[in-house]
Amino acid sequence: MKRSQWTVLCALALLLLWAMPVGAFEIGARGYYWFPGFKADMKSDGAAKPGTDINLKDNLDVGTKAFPSVEVFGGLGRSHLGLTYTPINYSGSTTLATKIDFSGQTFAAGTNVDSDLKLRMLDLEYRFTALNMENILAGFSLDAIGQIKYIDGEAKIAAPALGVEAKQSVQLPIPLVGVGAHVGLLLNILEARAKVTGISYSGNYLYEALADLSLTPFPLLDIHAGYKVIKVHLDRDDLFLNADFSGPYVALTVSF
Numbered sequence: 001m002k003r004s005q006w007t008v009l010c011a012l013a014l015l016l017l018w019a020m021p022v023g024a025f026e027i028g029a030r031g032y033y034w035f036p037g038f039k040a041d042m043k044s045d046g047a048a049k050p051g052t053d054i055n056l057k058d059n060l061d062v063g064t065k066a067f068p069s070v071e072v073f074g075g076l077g078r079s080h081l082g083l084t085y086t087p088i089n090y091s092g093s094t095t096l097a098t099k100i101d102f103s104g105q106t107f108a109a110g111t112n113v114d115s116d117l118k119l120r121m122l123d124l125e126y127r128f129t130a131l132n133m134e135n136i137l138a139g140f141s142l143d144a145i146g147q148i149k150y151i152d153g154e155a156k157i158a159a160p161a162l163g164v165e166a167k168q169s170v171q172l173p174i175p176l177v178g179v180g181a182h183v184g185l186l187l188n189i190l191e192a193r194a195k196v197t198g199i200s201y202s203g204n205y206l207y208e209a210l211a212d213l214s215l216t217p218f219p220l221l222d223i224h225a226g227y228k229v230i231k232v233h234l235d236r237d238d239l240f241l242n243a244d245f246s247g248p249y250v251a252l253t254v255s256f
Contacts, residue, residue, distance in 0.1 A: 025076055028255025032069035034228055036247035038090070040117065042155055043240040044168040046104020051240075054100060060115040060157070062092035073255075080127040080143070088119040088245070102157050103238075105166035111159050120152040125197075127180060139184035139191075147176040147197050149206065155241075168239050174206055175199060189216050207231045212251070224251035 040062075043051040056062040067089070073082035093114045100107045107113055124147065131142040151174065156167035178197030185192060191214050198207035212226020229246040 025074070026080075026255060027074040028072075028253055030071040030073070030224075030251055030253040032071070032086075032249050032251040033066060034069060034086075034247065034249040035066045036228070036230075036245040037064055038243065038245045040090075040241070040243040042117075042242070044103040044155065044166075045238045046101070049101055049104055049106075051103065052099070052101045053240075054102065056090065056092070056115070056117060059094075059096070059098075059100065060092045060113070061094035062090045062115060062117065065090060078129040078132070080129070082123075082125045082127070084121075084123040084125070086121045086123070088117075088121070090117045091115065100157070103166040103168045105157075105164060107157060107159055107164070107166075112161060114158050114160060116154070116156045118152075118154045122150045122152075124148045124150075139182070141182045143180040143182075143195070145176075145178040145180055145195060145197055147178065149174045149176055149208075153241075155239075170234070170236070170239060172234075176206065176208070178208075185213075190214070191216070191222075203233075203235050205231070205233050210249075212249075214253070220255055222253040222255070224253065225249075226251070 040056045041053060042056065043053050045051045054060065067087060069084060069086040071082055071084040073080065075081070091114070093112070096107055096109050096111050096113055099109050126146045127143040129141050130144050131140075133140045151170065151172045153171075154167060154169040156165065158165040176197040176199050178195060180193065180195030182191065182193045192212070193214070194209075194211040196207070196209040199205065208228075208230045210226055210228040212224045214222045214224045216222050225248070227246070227248050229244075231244050232241065234241045
């Protein structure tokens, strides 16, 4: 997605949050830091040359990294709207043990290559609280979720010494549906939440889930610790990606 399109979508979501009436109103921001392990296989075919099945760890020596993520959200009554941006960016450098064909370009065994996998994800989420029972424990609620995940992805392999580079990109909006739950454990001090969303179609799928505990040491401030999983299987005409990202995260929420 072009920078101007990112700006328009972010501005639209913020405008929707700002335009909500001020009565029974919540607005806030949440920052995450995620420490996922990952497994990823990909293949990119050229016009007349099938691509090689590539394991990013084994074939390209791509290592694990941690990523920030930021969310802005607002709510009015039973309706809640959130916008989250998550940039995933992996890179590696290695000497190829075997030949690789990627996006129409051949990289011979023994070639020194640099590789990158970028998945910039923008999530616009609407939650409707279908069940709200304040008298169970310290409160319990159940939400129905509708979500649009926009993925702006790029995979690239380059041999700088040879001046050779091959890349494949994808821009894809994906609708997701799911459920979320919130449980108060100790007054307004300790809470648990969980949610799962996903979709499956034509051999492709994407699932996302998280669960965490949050501590509220001061009013308006929450400290979170949890676990998040994203699984994506994308099989298109010229690109195959099968990736699994999962690991713990910490987060901080400020809300009003």
